[in-house]
Amino acid sequence: MSPALALQGLTKSFGAKRAVDGLDLEVRRGCMFGLVGPNGAGKTTTLSMATGLLRPDAGTARVLDHDVWSDPAGAKALMGVLPDGVRLFDRLSGGELLHYVGLLRRVPPADIASRSGDLLEALGLTADRDTLVVEYSAGMTKKIGLACALIHAPRLLVLDEPFEAVDPVSGEGVRSILRGYTASGGTVVLSSHVMELVESLCDELAVVAQGRVLAAGTVDDVRAGSSLQQRFLDLVGFQASGEESLAWLRSSSASS
Numbered sequence: 120m121s122p123a124l125a126l127q128g129l130t131k132s133f134g135a136k137r138a139v140d141g142l143d144l145e146v147r148r149g150c151m152f153g154l155v156g157p158n159g160a161g162k163t164t165t166l167s168m169a170t171g172l173l174r175p176d177a178g179t180a181r182v183l184d185h186d187v188w189s190d191p192a193g194a195k196a197l198m199g200v201l202p203d204g205v206r207l208f209d210r211l212s213g214g215e216l217l218h219y220v221g222l223l224r225r226v227p228p229a230d231i232a233s234r235s236g237d238l239l240e241a242l243g244l245t246a247d248r249d250t251l252v253v254e255y256s257a258g259m260t261k262k263i264g265l266a267c268a269l270i271h272a273p274r275l276l277v278l279d280e281p282f283e284a285v286d287p288v289s290g291e292g293v294r295s296i297l298r299g300y301t302a303s304g305g306t307v308v309l310s311s312h313v314m315e316l317v318e319s320l321c322d323e324l325a326v327v328a329q330g331r332v333l334a335a336g337t338v339d340d341v342r343a344g345s346s347l348q349q350r351f352l353d354l355v356g357f358q359a360s361g362e363e364s365l366a367w368l369r370s371s372s373a374s375s
């Protein structure tokens with residue numbers, strides 16, 4: 120059975136900066152997969168190339184055996200995407216936006232109505248369905264973006280930082296939606312900086328730095344007996360700054 124997502128040799132440079140450097144990754148169907156890495160590691164660039172938002176310089180991305188770049192319509196029909204810094208039609212209300220995205224995704228109108236109700240309820244947005252998206256908080260915007268990614272019942276969900284700005288109660292709602300989704304055969308690829316979240320939610324993960332995969336596998340394989348946080352720091356090479364660093368910031372060294 121073909122994987123839900125297969126990336127091979129993905130490469131992207133911005134000028135002299137190689138953001139993604141021959142990256143290979145395979146995500147099996149039904150998996151909750153975490154992509155972690157330090158700031159600037161290439162996560163967003165990778166996910167953008169994997170979902171047809173950014174053309175790679177080299178390499179391929181396949182979604183359930185559809186090539187994202189030679190068969191974009193076939194691949195995109197199977198995917199729900201929550202991009203980083205998503206720009207939504209924010210002069211629509213949350214309910215209108217979901218309806219609009221549902222129509223774009225060719226969901227029958229009766230299904231759009233029932234699915235919208237379910238999604239708004241599950242994400243705690245029912246009371247705000249008639250509020251314009253421009254008036255939503257950052258967390259509410261993230262949640263309506265997630266609802267838009269789900270409305271057509273995709274087989275693969277690609278989520279860039281889905282928990283960023285989402286409060287703990289809503290976060291639990293999002294986890295429960297994602298767990299139910301993978302339990303029924305859907306596949307989730309999500310990026311996050313929060314190791315505890317990836318450790319508790321994901322089945323497998325990849326640690327990326329400087330556009331390359333440093334480690335990949337099940338959570339247990341990657342953490343190798345340590346905590347994921349510690350393993351991540353070991354892999355990306357964290358070094359505590361010395362005594363003299365930022366000395367001027369310490370109040371004890373201030374003259375008044």
Ligand SMILES: Nc1ncnc2c1ncn2[C@@H]1O[C@H](COP(=O)(O)OP(=O)(O)OP(=O)(O)O)[C@@H](O)[C@H]1O
Nearest residue numbers: 133136137138156157158159160161162163164165
């Ligand atoms: N449009 C762009 N133009 C120029 N450089 C870019 C562009 N997009 C990304 N980069 C560079 O590519 C590298 C990878 O960026 P990317 O946004 O993919 O990292 P990331 O892992 O998602 O980071 P973060 O965790 O901070 O969101 C960075 O060095 C970034 O400065």
